[in-house]
Amino acid sequence: MVGGGQLARMTQPAAVALGVRLKVLAASPEESAAQVVNDPVVADEKSLADLRAFAAGCDVLTFDHEHVPPAHLRALEADGVLVRPGSAALLHAQDKGVMRERLTSLGIPCPRWAVVSGPDDVAAFAAGGEVVLKTTRGGYDGKGVWLVSGDTPAEVVAEPFRAGVPVLAEERVDYARELSAVVARSPHGQAVAYPVVESVQRDGICVEVVAPAPGLSSSLAVEAQRLALTVASSLGVVGVLAVELFETTDGRLLVNELAMRPHNSGHWSIDGAVTSQFENHLRAVLDLPLGSPAARAPYTVMVNVLGGDLPEVYPTYRHIMARDPGLKVHWYGKGVRPGRKVGHVTAYGSDLDDLRERTWHAADYIRGDIDE
Amino acid sequence: MVGGGQLARMTQPAAVALGVRLKVLAASPEESAAQVVNDPVVADEKSLADLRAFAAGCDVLTFDHEHVPPAHLRALEADGVLVRPGSAALLHAQDKGVMRERLTSLGIPCPRWAVVSGPDDVAAFAAGGEVVLKTTRGGYDGKGVWLVSGDTPAEVVAEPFRAGVPVLAEERVDYARELSAVVARSPHGQAVAYPVVESVQRDGICVEVVAPAPGLSSSLAVEAQRLALTVASSLGVVGVLAVELFETTDGRLLVNELAMRPHNSGHWSIDGAVTSQFENHLRAVLDLPLGSPAARAPYTVMVNVLGGDLPEVYPTYRHIMARDPGLKVHWYGKGVRPGRKVGHVTAYGSDLDDLRERTWHAADYIRGDIDE
Numbered sequence: 001m002v003g004g005g006q007l008a009r010m011t012q013p014a015a016v017a018l019g020v021r022l023k024v025l026a027a028s029p030e031e032s033a034a035q036v037v038n039d040p041v042v043a044d045e046k047s048l049a050d051l052r053a054f055a056a057g058c059d060v061l062t063f064d065h066e067h068v069p070p071a072h073l074r075a076l077e078a079d080g081v082l083v084r085p086g087s088a089a090l091l092h093a094q095d096k097g098v099m100r101e102r103l104t105s106l107g108i109p110c111p112r113w114a115v116v117s118g119p120d121d122v123a124a125f126a127a128g129g130e131v132v133l134k135t136t137r138g139g140y141d142g143k144g145v146w147l148v149s150g151d152t153p154a155e156v157v158a159e160p161f162r163a164g165v166p167v168l169a170e171e172r173v174d175y176a177r178e179l180s181a182v183v184a185r186s187p188h189g190q191a192v193a194y195p196v197v198e199s200v201q202r203d204g205i206c207v208e209v210v211a212p213a214p215g216l217s218s219s220l221a222v223e224a225q226r227l228a229l230t231v232a233s234s235l236g237v238v239g240v241l242a243v244e245l246f247e248t249t250d251g252r253l254l255v256n257e258l259a260m261r262p263h264n265s266g267h268w269s270i271d272g273a274v275t276s277q278f279e280n281h282l283r284a285v286l287d288l289p290l291g292s293p294a295a296r297a298p299y300t301v302m303v304n305v306l307g308g309d310l311p312e313v314y315p316t317y318r319h320i321m322a323r324d325p326g327l328k329v330h331w332y333g334k335g336v337r338p339g340r341k342v343g344h345v346t347a348y349g350s351d352l353d354d355l356r357e358r359t360w361h362a363a364d365y366i367r368g369d370i371d372e
Numbered sequence: 373m374v375g376g377g378q379l380a381r382m383t384q385p386a387a388v389a390l391g392v393r394l395k396v397l398a399a400s401p402e403e404s405a406a407q408v409v410n411d412p413v414v415a416d417e418k419s420l421a422d423l424r425a426f427a428a429g430c431d432v433l434t435f436d437h438e439h440v441p442p443a444h445l446r447a448l449e450a451d452g453v454l455v456r457p458g459s460a461a462l463l464h465a466q467d468k469g470v471m472r473e474r475l476t477s478l479g480i481p482c483p484r485w486a487v488v489s490g491p492d493d494v495a496a497f498a499a500g501g502e503v504v505l506k507t508t509r510g511g512y513d514g515k516g517v518w519l520v521s522g523d524t525p526a527e528v529v530a531e532p533f534r535a536g537v538p539v540l541a542e543e544r545v546d547y548a549r550e551l552s553a554v555v556a557r558s559p560h561g562q563a564v565a566y567p568v569v570e571s572v573q574r575d576g577i578c579v580e581v582v583a584p585a586p587g588l589s590s591s592l593a594v595e596a597q598r599l600a601l602t603v604a605s606s607l608g609v610v611g612v613l614a615v616e617l618f619e620t621t622d623g624r625l626l627v628n629e630l631a632m633r634p635h636n637s638g639h640w641s642i643d644g645a646v647t648s649q650f651e652n653h654l655r656a657v658l659d660l661p662l663g664s665p666a667a668r669a670p671y672t673v674m675v676n677v678l679g680g681d682l683p684e685v686y687p688t689y690r691h692i693m694a695r696d697p698g699l700k701v702h703w704y705g706k707g708v709r710p711g712r713k714v715g716h717v718t719a720y721g722s723d724l725d726d727l728r729e730r731t732w733h734a735a736d737y738i739r740g741d742i743d744e
Contacts, residue, residue, distance in 0.1 A: 013385030016408050019689075019703025019715065035410055036388050192697075270389075274698055289694035296668065317391075322661035325564075326646055331391025343391065 002045050002054070003064030004031030006332040006341065007262045007278075010270065011064070012036050014279035020286065025054045032332045033064070048072045055081045062239060062285045063261055066094045067138075084187070084238040084285040085260045092235055093260040096168045097136040106234050108227060109254050111246070112171040119157045122148065122169055130172035133160045145204060147172065173254055175246035179213050180265035181228035182242045184280035187287045191232055192280060193225040194273060194293040199244065199265045205339070208359075209302045211268045211295060214352060216247075224253055231258065240281040242266060264304070264341075269293070271328045271346045272300030297348035303359035305343040307336040308367030320345070320362040327362055374417050374426070375436030376403030378704040378713065379634045379650075382642065383436070384408050386651035392658065397426045404704045405436070420444045427453045434611060434657045435633055438466045439510075456559070456610040456657040457632045464607055465632040468540045469508040478606050480599060481626050483618070484543040491529045494520065494541055502544035505532045517576060519544065545626055547618035551585050552637035553600035554614045556652035559659045563604055564652060565597040566645060566665040571616065571637045577711070580731075581674045583640045583667060586724060588619075596625055603630065612653040614638060636676070636713075641665070643700045643718045644672030669720035675731035677715040679708040680739030692717070692734040699734055 001008045004026025012033065015022035025041045026034035034040035041057075043050035045068055052075075055061050060082040073087035083090075092099040100113045114125050115136070122131060128150055135144040148157050160167045178199045185191040198213035199206055212221070228243040242263030244256040266277035275283075275291025283290050310316060313336060320327065328346040336342055345362045347355045364370045373380045376398025384405065387394035397413045398406035406412035413429075415422035417440055427433050432454040445459035455462075464471040472485045486497050487508070494503060500522055507516040520529050532539045550571045557563040570585035571578055584593070600615040614635030616628040638649035647655075647663025655662050682688060685708055692699065700718040708714055717734045719727045736742045 009388060012408065013388050016381060016385050017700070017702045019705050021407055021705075035393055036384070038407055038409060038412065040410065274700075283693070288690060290697065291693070292697040294698075318660060321655070321663070325662065325664040326666075328389070328646075330389045333391050333393075 001025070001033070001062050001064055002051070002068055004028070004033040004040065005064050006032045006334070007064035008033030009036055009332060010267070010276075010330070011262065011278045011282060013270075014276060014282050018279065018282060018286075018288075020282060022282075023054070023058055025050070032334050035333045046072075048075055051076060052079065055079070060084055060285050062281070063090070065261065066090065066259070070094060086236065086238065089235045089237045090260055093258045095136050096134055096257075097166055099258055100168060102235065103231070103255055106230065108231060109252065110170075111173050111254050111256075114169050116167050116169045118161055119154060122157055123150075125169045126150065132170045132172055133157075134168045134170070135160055135163055136166045136168050138163075138165065143204075173246045173256075174249050175254075176249045177213075177247050178256065179216070179224055179245040179247050179253070180209070180242055180263070181224040181245060182240060182263060182266040182269075182277055182293075183225070183228045183232050184240045184277065184284045184290055184293070185229075185232040185237050186284045186290060187238050189233065190290050191229055192275075192290045192293045193229055194266060194269060194277065195295050196221045196224045197265055197268065203339075205304070205306070205341070206264045207304050207306070207363075208356075209265050209268050210352070210356075211272055211300045211302075214299075220247065220251070220253060227253065227255065231255075239284045240266065240277050267330070267344055268300040268302040268346055270330065272296055272302075272348050298350040299352045299355055300346060300348040301352070301355040301359045302344055302346045303363040304341050305345060305363045305366050307338050307340040307342050308369060309338065310366075310368035311336055313342070313366055316366045316368070320365055324358050324362065327358060329362070373397070373405070373434050373436055374423070374440055376400070376405040376412065377436050378404045378706070379436035380405030381408055381704060382639070382648075382702070383634065383650045383654060385642075386648060386654050390651065390654060390658075390660075392654060394654075395426070395430055397422070404706050407705045418444075420447055423448060424451065427451070432456055432657050434653070435462070437633065438462065438631070442466060458608065458610065461607045461609045462632055465630045467508050468506055468629075469538055471630055472540060474607065475603070475627055478602065480603060481624065483545050483626050483628075486541050488539050488541045490533055491526060494529055495522075497541045498522065504542045504544055505529075506540045506542070507532060507535055508538045508540050510535075510537065515576075545618045545628075546621050547626075548621045549585075549619050550628065551588070551596055551617040551619050551625070552581070552614055552635070553596040553617060554612060554635060554638040554641075554649055554665075555597070555600045555604050556612045556649070556656045556662055556665070557601075557604040557609050558656045558662060559610050561605065562662055563601055564647075564662045564665045565601055566638060566641060566649065567667050568593045568596045569637055569640065575711075577676070577678070577713070578636045579676050579678070579735075580728075581637050581640050582724070582728075583644055583672045583674075586671075592619065592623070592625060599625065599627065603627075611656045612638065612649050639702070639716050640672040640674040640718055642702065644668055644674075644720050670722040671724045671727055672718060672720040673724070673727040673731045674716055674718045675735045676713050677717060677735045677738050679710050679712040679714050680741060681710065682738075682740035683708055685714070685738055688738045688740070692737055696730050696734065699730060701734070 009032045133146040182194040195212040197211040200208040242259040331343040381404040505518040554566040567584040569583040572580040614631040703715040
């Protein structure tokens with residue numbers, strides 16, 4: 001697995017159970033995943049030579065992020081390396097312009113969009129309304145995203161274009177909430193769909209996921225799973241695919257983003273599903289039969305723990321464990337910085353209000369926002 | 373954790389979630405746990421110098437077996453190393469004579485027993501009945517155990533005494549089944565008790581565990597948990613304690629064996645309990661608050677996968693995954709040898725017959741005993 005973040009870290013328990021030796025290419029020996037695997041390789045994920053050396057010790061190459069340059073992936077494939085998902089599929093999670101073009105050609109509902117080359121294009125696209133601008137490559141967690149309107153100062157509208165990366169303009173969607181449909185797909189085409197979840201964002205960062213999405217009609221749930229399975233098979237995805245969706249106020253689904261790796265909206269599955277997204281990602285990239293994605297409880301709530309003002313989390317961590325013996329804590333081994341994802345907590349059961357109260361209390365307490 | 377077997381291996385997923393860095397002292401870099409932790413230490417667990425060097429890099433020392441010499445543990449404690457469980461407690465899991473003496477003094481029901489020094493003592497103890505002889509130290513999985521009677525040839529009765537280790541004689545108990553009560557206890561005395569399970573043995577090796585023990589009366593279940601909690605607190609155990617019990621045909625409980633570490637009879641808890649025995653062992657030895665030991669399903673069945681005649685398990689492994697997407701497989705990364713524990717499978721739900729059929733099918737298929 002290229003990338004030493006928490007996604008690779010959380011893949012290790014699945015590898016331990018499956019009897020798979022997980023190798024990790026990390027940027028430093030202290031990265032989240034590097035702490036928990038045998039012999040992590042510290043190397044540069046942007047260097048083809050480093051990637052080639054790493055791949056030589058692996059049966060199959062997969063990723064905990066989308067940052068490996070597409071040309072390097074194609075070079076590895078030309079070398080004969082099994083790259084999963086393959087470069088042709090992964091490109092749609094690396095370049096939002098390519099993604100929009102392809103989804104539209106497949107008839108998948110998307111927000112109105114256009115690739116724009118400057119402020120004049122933006123104004124023409126906006127036609128007086130609000131527009132979301134995204135760099136087509138390199139953004140994550142709210143970075144590389146701007147909301148602009150006719151009132152936005154010209155220098156702000158110009159900002160997305162400064163990096164020299166093509167910019168995608170999208171209509172600002174009037175959505176009721178955000179959903180996520182996570183699926184896993186094998187090389188020979190077996191696929192499983194997890195229950196569709198509701199994902200709550202603050203400042204562009206996912207903070208809460210509820211599985212399944214409360215009150216979602218079964219027709220929309222099936223439609224979201226169908227969309228995700230269609231994208232997975234049409235693009236030839238191998239591994240986990242997360243399709244982030246808007247549920248509009250008028251009851252439609254529009255695709256917001258794609259990720260081709262275990263995704264924050266699937267972390268609930270570690271404690272809440274028969275087979276976690278991490279295990280199914282491994283099974284898929286190794287072409288093993290997939291495990292059941294069924295939920296184990298009526299509801300599972302996952303809340304991200306973001307770094308706050310408390311540099312030392314250990315005392316608060318003990319408190320939340322003592323308060324709630326049924327809470328599942330997942331710690332990423334990362335230093336605390338304000339706003340950084342340093343862990344998550346999960347609770348499951350039938351009383352959604354209770355699960356939300358418990359998970360949010362824990363996250364807020366660790367962050368230092370509350371002290372009792 | 374001293375010891376690189378599957379117990380240390382299965383502790384790693386718990387460490388990953390808790391944000392704990394698990395260090396392992398293994399006998400070889402290819403041992404089960406050494407494959408899945410960062411920078412395993414290959415050293416000799418019988419060498420005090422090696423243990424001292426290993427302990428210098430740890431906040432607390434714990435074990436995946438009972439084989440570290442008691443004198444070494446006392447020396448480490450004298451050095452100031454936090455050894456959990458401590459040497460004084462662990463001795464009761466290392467020496468069956470010490471264990472019987474102490475349990476009897478605590479009023480804990482045991483089979484009739486005596487430490488014997490030769491065949492004449494055995495004959496006197498037997499008084500014409502059947503006797504189980506056990507070396508007081510070093511036995512496991514049926515090794516170091518003999519069943520003798522008046523008809524047993526003299527050279528067989530003499531065999532247990534050849535190692536020069538004191539021998540324990542016990543009455544052969546007329547039991548209906550074997551149970552196990554697993555508890556975890558913290559240094560400050562917090563303790564949790566898992567549901568009491570039924571454990572099925574063949575040739576002295578655990579092959580199946582059902583949680584909770586089917587049809588066990590609530591009074592016997594509570595009595596078994598009470599016994600285990602009493603032993604844990606009286607002996608000052610820190611970490612997981614497994615108390616293996618006989619349920620006699622006349623409805624009594626007798627203590628058979630003690631283990632002070634995660635135990636085969638607790639593996640079901642990985643998939644079947646809110647908090648696995650491995651996570652609670654770590655929480656306990658780190659003096660973190662303990663997690664809920666509650667079962668997540670009406671029944672969980674675990675079946676050990678023993679090596680059979682098939683040296684290569686991968687093809688069968690794929691088959692059992694494809695046959696049963698709800699089955700949880702746990703692979704230990706060990707080479708296959710006949711009779712060796714190489715993994716286990718777990719299934720949970722409400723239909724006990726179905727769970728048994730699925731888990732046994734998988735284990736028998738991987739072993740090569742059936743081929744469809």
